[in-house]
Structures are given as structure tokens and as C-alpha cells.
Amino acid sequence: MKVQLVFSEEVKQAKENGKPIIALESTIITHGMPYPQNIETAFEVEEIIREEGAVPATIAILDGKIHIGLSKDEIKQLADSKDVIKASRRDLPYILAQKKNGATTVAGTMICAQLAGIPLFVTGGIGGVHRGAEETMDISADLEELSQTNVAVVCAGAKSILDLGLTMEYLETKGVPVVGYQTDVLPAFYTRTSPYEVNNRLDDPKEIAKLIRTKWDLGLKGGIVIANPIPEEDALDEKFMNQIIEQALAEAEANQIKGKEVTPFLLSKVKDLTEGKSLEANIALVKNNARLGGKIAVAMRNLS
Ligand code: PSU
Numbered sequence: 498m499k500v501q502l503v504f505s506e507e508v509k510q511a512k513e514n515g516k517p518i519i520a521l522e523s524t525i526i527t528h529g530m531p532y533p534q535n536i537e538t539a540f541e542v543e544e545i546i547r548e549e550g551a552v553p554a555t556i557a558i559l560d561g562k563i564h565i566g567l568s569k570d571e572i573k574q575l576a577d578s579k580d581v582i583k584a585s586r587r588d589l590p591y592i593l594a595q596k597k598n599g600a601t602t603v604a605g606t607m608i609c610a611q612l613a614g615i616p617l618f619v620t621g622g623i624g625g626v627h628r629g630a631e632e633t634m635d636i637s638a639d640l641e642e643l644s645q646t647n648v649a650v651v652c653a654g655a656k657s658i659l660d661l662g663l664t665m666e667y668l669e670t671k672g673v674p675v676v677g678y679q680t681d682v683l684p685a686f687y688t689r690t691s692p693y694e695v696n697n698r699l700d701d702p703k704e705i706a707k708l709i710r711t712k713w714d715l716g717l718k719g720g721i722v723i724a725n726p727i728p729e730e731d732a733l734d735e736k737f738m739n740q741i742i743e744q745a746l747a748e749a750e751a752n753q754i755k756g757k758e759v760t761p762f763l764l765s766k767v768k769d770l771t772e773g774k775s776l777e778a779n780i781a782l783v784k785n786n787a788r789l790g791g792k793i794a795v796a797m798r799n800l801s
């Protein structure tokens with residue numbers, strides 16, 4: 498039995514015509530944002546990518562089949578349905594073999610994007626090493642995926658619900674370059690800065706495209722993280738967010754939240770505690786990443 502990929506008409510044509518394609522994840526739709534903002538954002542992000550001259554491929558598993566590119570109806574179905582499994586690397590065999598529905602995380606999306614021959618992926622934030630990982634060993638499978646799957650990921654850094662210092666150390670050990678777009682420091686999702694330096698700063702999408710190409714030309718396997726700070730006007734106050742995050746972490750602990758539930762629990766707590774401000778910021782940064790991703794995708798295609 499071979500794994501079958503189901504391409505949307507738009508993505509199929511883009512492949513035939515050599516147009517640049519950008520992968521998008523679906524966990525952000527099902528577990529990362531509430532309804533109806535999740536659907537609206539998914540549509541808007543796709544539209545931004547088209548405006549930049551690339552083609553969006555939102556990835557999910559429907560009835561056990563990997564879909565590369567979803568119709569509007571399929572995105573709506575996914576967002577509405579209750580029985581969609583958050584799909585990281587270890588979840589894929591079960592979901593496919595049992596013909597279930599799955600929303601792919603960063604790791605899950607990277608795997609499917611590589612199968613589909615799509616080298617670039619846009620999202621909000623990657624998973625990372627959780628605070629207290631010395632004891633819990635809670636380290637997102639996204640990091641391991643970045644070390645072995647050849648897909649570059651545009652994000653707004655990672656949330657400070659994570660231990661950003663340990664996340665950077667892990668990525669260094671695994672040989673994953675973290676490139677700052679017009680920034681010297683790792684952005685922390687809601688805020689433009691963090692105390693941690695990125696490995697390299699590049700200010701031009703073309704230069705980022707060259708770095709991505711060079712890594713793979715060298716035969717080095719694995720991804721590249723492109724960290725794009727949230728626009729100034731959408732950023733939230735650092736002190737305020739740190740307090741909120743402390744509170745969300747305390748509630749996760751009090752409720753004994755474990756395993757794959759941790760990240761969705763923290764995301765939804767942060768949203769409630771900020772009275773929706775975090776959601777607005779989240780939407781703004783994903784759109785900002787889509788713009789940059791579109792430019793990088795076009796630049797990658799134009800490299801000779
Ligand atoms: N961070 C966000 N929003 C998200 C996620 C992370 O700001 O929606 C999702 C992504 O799909 C990411 C996943 O791959 O959570 C990481 O989950 P875990 O920590 O369980 O690996």
C-alpha cells in the first residue's frame with residue numbers, strides 16, 4: 498500500500514506550471530485559534546500568499562488521506578468538526594491507517610510538505626522546549642523534525658510559554674539555522690524581541706532564499722527557521738505578556754495538563770487572560786509571515 502497524496506486543483510496546476518507553493522499547517526486552525534477567527538485567518542493567509550505570486554497549500558488529513566491544498570469547504574469542515582486529531586509525527590500512522598481526520602502540526606506539516614515536494618512552510622510559531630523540560634522532558638517533536646526534514650519554516654519565533662534559551666540550544670545541537678529577518682534577536686511571538694540572539698540576520702528575502710538553497714546544496718538534511726518579528730503596531734507589551742504566561746503555566750500545572758494537550762491549553766488560556774488581545778496579535782503575525790513567505794518562495798523559484 499502506497500501513501501496517496503490528494504492535491505487540490507490549484508496546487509496541482511501550480512506544480513505543473515512551476516509556480517512557487519507554500520505549505521500551511523492545520524493545527525493552527527483546529528487547536529490554535531477559536532472559531533470563527535480560525536477560518537477567517539486561514540482564508541486571509543491563503544489570499545496574501547496568492548497576492549505575493551505564490552500558491553497556498555493548506556495541509557490536513559481527511560478520512561485517512563493526506564490533502565495538499567484544501568478547498569474553502571474542506572477548511573470549514575475541519576474547523577467545525579470535533580473529531581480532528583492533532584497530528585504530529587508519531588500520530589500520522591494511526592490517523593492514516595484508521596482513516597481518521599488529522600490537523601497537522603509543524604512537524605506533521607513538514608513531513609507532508611516534503612512528500613509533496615514543497616520546500617517552504619509558513620506558520621505562526623513553532624513548538625519548542627517547554628519550561629521545566631529538565632523534569633518533564635516535554636520537547637516538541639517540531640524540533641526533531643526541523644533536524645531531519647528538508648522544509649524551511651517561516652514563523653514569528655516561538656512563544657515564551659516555552660523556554661526560548663533551551664529551544665535555541667536544541668536547534669544548535671541539531672544543526673538547524675535560525676535566521677532573523679531584519680532582526681538580531683529571536684522574536685517571542687507576541688513581542689518583537691527576546692533575550693536570545695538569532696544565529697544570522699538577513700534583511701532581504703533573496704538572501705534568505707540563497708541560504709536555504711545553500712544548506713540543501715551542501716547535502717545537509719533538515720530545515721531552517723526564519724524568524725520574522727510581529728509588526729510593531731501589533732506587538733503586545735512584554736511585561737504584561739510575561740505575567741499572563743506565568744498565570745497560564747500555573748493553571749496548566751494546577752490542572753495537571755500533560756502531553757499533546759499542553760500547547761493548546763496554554764494558547765487558549767493566554768487568549769482568555771488577554772481578553773482576545775493575544776488572538777489579534779496572533780492573526781496579525783501569521784499574516785505578516787505569509788507576506789514574507791510569499792516573497793521568499795518567489796525568490797527561491799528565481800534562483801538560477
Ligand atoms: N504555537 C502557536 N500556535 C500553534 C502551535 C504552536 O503559537 O497553533 C501548534 C503548532 O501546530 C505546533 C504545535 O506545531 O502547536 C506544537 O505542539 P506540541 O508542543 O504539542 O508539539
Ligand code: MN
Binds near residue numbers: 635636637757759
Ligand atoms: Mn509536548
